[in-house]
Amino acid sequence: MGSSSGLVDWRGRPVDTWKHGGVRASIYIHMLVWLSNVSNIGNMTNIVSYLSVKMNMGVAAASTTSASFVAMMQVFTIPAAFLADSYLKRVYTVLFFAPIEILGYILLAIQAHVPSLHPAPCELAGAAAGAGAGATAATTEAAPGTCETVHGSNLSLLMLGLYLICVGEGAVRACLPALGGDQFDEGDAAEQRQAASFFNWYAFAVSLGALVGLVAVVWVQDNKGWDAGFAVCGAVVLLGLLVWAAGMPTYRNKVPAGSPITRILQVLVVAFKKRNLQLPENPDELYQPTNDDSAKGLEILQRTRGLKCLDKAAIVRGGGSNGGAWSVCSVSQVEETKIVLRMVPIFLTAALGYMPVSVVLTFTVQQGNIMDTRMGAIRVSPATLFVIPTVFQLAILVVYDRAVVPALRRATGRVGGVTHLQRIGVGFVSSLASCAVAAAVEVKRRRLVASSSSSAMMSVFWLTPQFFLLGVVDVTSFVGLLEFFSSEASDGMKSIGSSIFYCMLGMAAWLNTMLIELVNRVTRRRGGGGWLDGANLNESRLDLFYWLVSGIELVAFMAYLLFAWRYVYRNDQRIAAAAADAVDEQEDKKAASNGSLVQINLI
Numbered sequence: 349m350g351s352s353s354g355l356v357d358w359r360g361r362p363v364d365t366w367k368h369g370g371v372r373a374s375i376y377i378h379m380l381v382w383l384s385n386v387s388n389i390g391n392m393t394n395i396v397s398y399l400s401v402k403m404n405m406g407v408a409a410a411s412t413t414s415a416s417f418v419a420m421m422q423v424f425t426i427p428a429a430f431l432a433d434s435y436l437k438r439v440y441t442v443l444f445f446a447p448i449e450i451l452g453y454i455l456l457a458i459q460a461h462v463p464s465l466h467p468a469p470c471e472l473a474g475a476a477a478g479a480g481a482g483a484t485a486a487t488t489e490a491a492p493g494t495c496e497t498v499h500g501s502n503l504s505l506l507m508l509g510l511y512l513i514c515v516g517e518g519a520v521r522a523c524l525p526a527l528g529g530d531q532f533d534e535g536d537a538a539e540q541r542q543a544a545s546f547f548n549w550y551a552f553a554v555s556l557g558a559l560v561g562l563v564a565v566v567w568v569q570d571n572k573g574w575d576a577g578f579a580v581c582g583a584v585v586l587l588g589l590l591v592w593a594a595g596m597p598t599y600r601n602k603v604p605a606g607s608p609i610t611r612i613l614q615v616l617v618v619a620f621k622k623r624n625l626q627l628p629e630n631p632d633e634l635y636q637p638t639n640d641d642s643a644k645g646l647e648i649l650q651r652t653r654g655l656k657c658l659d660k661a662a663i664v665r666g667g668g669s670n671g672g673a674w675s676v677c678s679v680s681q682v683e684e685t686k687i688v689l690r691m692v693p694i695f696l697t698a699a700l701g702y703m704p705v706s707v708v709l710t711f712t713v714q715q716g717n718i719m720d721t722r723m724g725a726i727r728v729s730p731a732t733l734f735v736i737p738t739v740f741q742l743a744i745l746v747v748y749d750r751a752v753v754p755a756l757r758r759a760t761g762r763v764g765g766v767t768h769l770q771r772i773g774v775g776f777v778s779s780l781a782s783c784a785v786a787a788a789v790e791v792k793r794r795r796l797v798a799s800s801s802s803s804a805m806m807s808v809f810w811l812t813p814q815f816f817l818l819g820v821v822d823v824t825s826f827v828g829l830l831e832f833f834s835s836e837a838s839d840g841m842k843s844i845g846s847s848i849f850y851c852m853l854g855m856a857a858w859l860n861t862m863l864i865e866l867v868n869r870v871t872r873r874r875g876g877g878g879w880l881d882g883a884n885l886n887e888s889r890l891d892l893f894y895w896l897v898s899g900i901e902l903v904a905f906m907a908y909l910l911f912a913w914r915y916v917y918r919n920d921q922r923i924a925a926a927a928a929d930a931v932d933e934q935e936d937k938k939a940a941s942n943g944s945l946v947q948i949n950l951i
Contacts, residue, residue: 355368355369355530355600355601355602355603356600356601356603357597357599357600357601358439358596358597358599358601363600363601365533365536365600367598368531368598368599368600369530369531369532369533369539369598369599369600370531370532370539370542371542372598373531373595373598373599373600374528374531374532374542374546374549375595376591376592376594376595376598376599377524377527377528377531377550377592377595378528378549378550378552378553379553379588379591379592380442380446380520380524380588380589380591380592381520381524381550381553381554381557382553382554382556382557382588383557383584383585383587383588383591384446384449384517384520384557384584384585384588385553385554385556385557385558385561386557386560386561386564386565386581386584387453387561387565387580387581387582387584387585388421388513388517388561388581389554389557389558389561389562390558390560390561390562390564390565390566390569390581391513391561391565391581392414392417392418392421393561393562393566393734394565394566394569394570395413395414395417396410396414397569397570398460398569398574399413399414402460402466402574403466403467403497403498403506404467404469404470404495404496404497404498405497405498406497409497413510415857415861417510417513417514418854418857419854419857419858420511420514420518421513421514421517421518421521421854422518422521422850422851422853422854423514423518423851423854424514424515424517424518424519425518425519425521425522425846425847425850425851426518426522426844426847426851427518428441428445428515428518428519428522428523428843428847429522429523429526429841429843429844429846429847430607430608430609430843430844432519432522432523432526432604432843433604433605433607433608433840433841433842433843433844434604434605434606434607434608434609435604436604437601437602437603437604438523438526438527438530438601438602438843439523439527439596439599439601441519441522441523441843442519442520442523442524442527442589442592443589443593444519445515445516445518445519445520446516446519446520446585446589447516447589448512448515448516448519449512449513449515449516449517449520449585450516450582450585450586450589451512451516452508452509452510452511452512452513452514452515452516453509453513453578453579453581453582453585454578454579454582455505455508455509455512456506456509456510456513456574456578457574457575457576457578457579457582458575459502459505459506459509460573460574460575460577460578461573461575465502465505466498466502467495467496467497467498467502468496470495516585518847518850521846521847521850522843522844522846522847522850523843523846524550524846525547525550525830525834525846525849526602526834526842526843526845526846527599527601528546528547528550529543529546529834529835529842530599530600530601530602530842531546531599531600532546534919540763541757541763543763544753544763544764544831545749545753547827547830547831547834548745548748548749548753548827549745549749550827550830551741551745551822551823551826551827551830552741552742552745552746552749554826555738555741555742555745555822556742558734558738559735559738559739559742562734562735562738563735564580565577565580565581568580602839602842605646605839605840606646606840608684608838608840608841608844611677611681611684611685611840612684612685612688614661614673614674614677614681615658615661615677615681615682615684615685616658616661616685617674618660618661618674618675618676618677619657619658619659619660619661619677619682622660622661622663622665623657623660625660625663625665627656627659627660627663628663631651633664634651634659634662634663634664634679635662635663635664635676635677635678635679636678636679637649637678637679637680637681638678646680646681646839646840647680647684647838647839647840648680649679649680649683649684649687649838649918650679650683651679651682651683652683652686652916652918653916654686654690654916655686655689655690658682658685658686658689659679659682661676661677661681661682662676662677662678662679662681662682663676664676683838683918684838684840684841687836687837687838687918688837688841690915690916691832691833691836691837691848693907693911694769694772694832694908694911694912694915695833695848695852697904697907697908697911698772698825698829698852698908699852699855699856699859700856700859700900700901700904701772701775701776701779701825701856701901701904701905701908702779702821702825702852702853702856703856703859703860703863703897703900703901704779704780704782704783704897704898704901705779705782705818705821705822705856706856706857706859706860707783707860707863707893707894707897708782708783708786708814708818709734709818710860711786711885711890712733712786712811712814712815715789715790715793715808715811715885715890716733716808716811718885718886719793719806719807719808719810719811720806720807720808721808722807723809733808733811733815736812736815736816736819737815737816737818737819737822738819739819740815740816740818740819740820741819741822741823744819744820744823745823745827748823752765753765764831767917768828768829768831768832768835768836769828769832769912769915770912771824771825771827771828772824772825772828772829772832772908772912773905773908773909773912774820774824774825774828775820775821775822775823775824775825775826775828776825776901776904776905776908777905778817778818778820778821778824778825779817779818779821779825779901780898780901780902780905781817782814782817782818782821783814783894783897783898783901784894784895784898785813785814785817786811786814786894787891787894787895787898789810789811789813789814790890790891790894791891792806792810793806793810794886794891797886829849829852830846830849833845833846833848833849833852834846834849835919836917836918836919838918863897863900864880864893867879867880867893867896868880871889879892879893880893
C-alpha cells in the first residue's frame, strides 16, 4: 500500500496510491473532457449562424459576438483557476461551476424555442410589413434592413446564456488538466510515464469531442432546430458531469495552499523594498521554508540561479524573520515567482506561434466556398473541412503516444521522448509550414482565376495539406504547451498554469483579429481597398497576408528558440536507463492490481 504526500481523497483522508489516482481515475476525467467538448466546440463553430439566422444580427455584430464568446471562455479560466488553487479543491470547483454551463444551454434552448424571446425570422417580418401596407406578393419578400435584430431583454437573455456557458466551461478547462496531473506521482517511474501520456489522451479527448460536435451537434442544430441543439448540448454536458462525478472516490486531490497571486505580489514588493541590500555569500542565510509551509500544502522548492534581484526578498534582517509575509519571503516563495516570470517569454512567443492556426482556420471556409467541392457524385460543404484536421489529430495522437514516444524515450531517456519545449518547437515549425502552404495554394488559386475567371476548377481538397499540418500543430504544440504550463507551475498554482495555456490560445485569436484590422488600414492608405476588404476573395490579397503571417511566424520562432534555449526547467524530465526499461513491467503490475479493485471503498 502506497501513499502520496500532500494529497487527500474526496473526504480529506490521505490517499492510497493503489486505490486512488492512476489511469483508472484519469479515464473519468477524459470522459468529461470529451463530452464537454462535444457541446462547446460544436457550438463555437456554428454560433455565428445562430446569431445571424435566429437572432437576425448583421455580419459584423454576429462575428464580434462570436469572437467575444470564444475569448471570454478562455478568460473565465483565470478566476476559476484562482479559486481552485487558493480556496476550493479542483473537484469542488468543477462540481460547482459545471452545472452553470448546463444552465446556460437551458436558457439558450428556451430562448430558441419560445417565439416571444427571439425576433421573428426576416422573411416573416418582411411579409408582415408588406401585408400591413397592402403590398403585393412580390413586395412581401424580405428586404435588407427590414429584419428586427435581437434587442432589449431578449438580447440580455442571449448574453446571459452565452456567458453562463463561458463561466462553467472556463472552470472545466482550468481544473481538469491540473486534476489529471494530480493523479500521477512524478517520483514513480511507471506513473511518470502515465503522466506524459495523460496529456496526449487529453488532447485526443478534445479532438474526439470536436469530431462528434462538428458532425452531430451541428446536424441537430441545422436540421432539428436550435432549441433541440442547445438541449442536446446541455444533456451531453450533464452526462459527462455525472460520469466524472462517479469517479470522485478515486481521485487524488491537492489541498489548496492559499492565494498564489498574493504570494507572488509579496515577493515583488519585498524584493523592491530590499533592492539596495546585498545578498549574503552563503545562500543558507536566506529565509528558508518552515515546517508550517509544508503543513499548509506549499511545495518546498530549491533555490535556482538567475533573477537574483528576487532573491533579496528572502534576506533576513535583524537576525530573525519577524515582520510578517510582507517583510520577508521564503526561498520557495521566491522560486514560485521565478517560475512564473520565466514562463512569460514562452507564453508570448507561443501566442505568436499559434496565430497562423487561427488565421488559416478563419479563411479556409471562405476559400472553399469558391472552389470545386465535389467528391465523386456528392458535394462537400466547406464547413465540414474542419473535420479533416480533427481526424488527422486523432490518428496522429494515437501513433505518437503508442509508437513514437516509446522509441524516442529509449533514444533520449526522457519521459515524453523529447522535452516540452522541443515538442512545442516542432509545432512552431508545422504552424509556419501550414501558413506557407496556405499561401502557395492561394497563389495557385488566384492564377486559375486570372486565366479562367473562376477557381471552381480547383478542388477544395487542395486545402488538405495545410489542414494536415494544423493537425500536427495540435498534436505537438497543443499538448506540449498544456503539459509545459501545467507541469512547470508549482503545486500551489497548477490550475492557474492550465488557465495560462487557454489564455494563450485566446491571445493568439486576438492577435489574429488585430493583425487583420491593422493590415487593412495600412493597405488602404496606398489607394483602393485593403488586402482583406470586401466579400469577394478573388479581389483580395489573401496570399500576401498569408506570406506576411509566415514572416511574422519566422521571427517569432527565432525568438522562441532563444528563450527555450535559456529556459531552466524546474523538473528533471529524464529517467534513468534502468527505470526506463522497467517502466512497462511496473505499469503492467500496477494496472493488474488496479483492475482487481472492482469495488470502491466509500467508507
